[in-house]
Amino acid sequence: MTPQHARAQRLRESRIAAGYRTGRDAALAFGWNLNTYASNENGNAPFSYSRAKAYAEAFGVRHEWLYEGESPTGSDVAEPRRDARFVPVIGKVGADPEGAVLFATGQGTGDLVPLPPGGTERAVALQVVGHSMPGLADNGGLIYFEDQRTPPTPDMLGQVVVVETDTDEVLVKRLLRGSRSKLYDLESVNGPTRRDCKLRWAAHITAIIPPHQARKILRPV
Template sequence: MMNGMEKVPSRRAQAFMRWMEANGLKTKRVAITSGVPQSTLASFVQGVSQSLKGETEEKIATAYETTVDAIFAGAINSQSKRQAPLVRIIGRVGADASGEVILSTGHETWDQAPPAFGTTSKSVALEVRGHSMHTFAEDGALIYFEEQKTAPDVDMLGYPCVVETEDGRVLVKRLLRGSAPGLYDLESIVGPTIRDVRLSWAAEILAVVPPRQARRIIVRAEDHAA
């Protein structure tokens, strides 16, 4: 009898599941991003429903700026190749003019995002919350940088960087030469420049992903098990 048969996902559903796995996605996140009900996606991947409507497939592909075949037929292109591991979003910045980073601590799971162009396996990200950095990164943007503990490099001078001061503050500032060797000025996007501070480390910003794109790609910690 049909009711006693094991439900097997269709080939298109299996391709869809491989695509989600390769991109660190769950049905809940795809549903939020695409506007397709999660119940529809769950039925599809569980084999209850053997197909999705063409317009539904198109809706998902459009939301992720790729093709229907890349998701549901396993076509290999630049959008469907297996990606590098997701990047951890380790904190927030932009709530006030200080440029201070509020680090996320004590987490077993992190908010995450796919790597951006130019990032490496050591890269991490900050999420911009607020409008104090609006000329550099808008509210909701992602700032990627290398998680390293190295001294400032002369090539970083004049550019926005993530830095840690000797007193333990982690900031996003434009790095400038100070009045003496080993001292640096930290220019704010808004607000006063911090003069002549010593730094424990500095990291060059590798990429900034605008808010609209960031909303599509962020995988929230609460979605990991969804």
């Protein structure tokens, strides 16, 4: 990993630890340019030392660690890092009153769960609430995915995936082709299909944990 991408990874970790589900949420909260922040966090554009200070102050971390990856010289206090064996539960996934629309809340629960088999540092989880996904995930279960924020890929078609729409909704849906390029139909596990949606990103579900096991592995923080 290059220094630029390592710095971007630390920025992402800081944002998640501070309780902001997406880079967009953080940028809006602090009045940052959305495109600039996104480019800084995904590693496409480097950020300066002065910008690191602003990000560090916002997310409650040391700017020396954020920029250089280490604590200030002479400090005996290391920058807190998330245990690599655990990943954050970034929200709850459930149904609206009609049981038609699956959604994720905009704020994390504060809990951690073990890294799933094959998971990377980008792994995150959603906790299932309600009974809108029979046969897929039950109330109290966990849905893991890799939070890579990349456009849908052909191998996702026909699969149940996690997506974000251009209307800021995070959904668990079966991904289908729309009526034209870059539009997608989103089929609910239990509800009507949404037609011709524009998506910001899509991610494969990497693991589903049943409720009885989820209760054993949730780690409040």
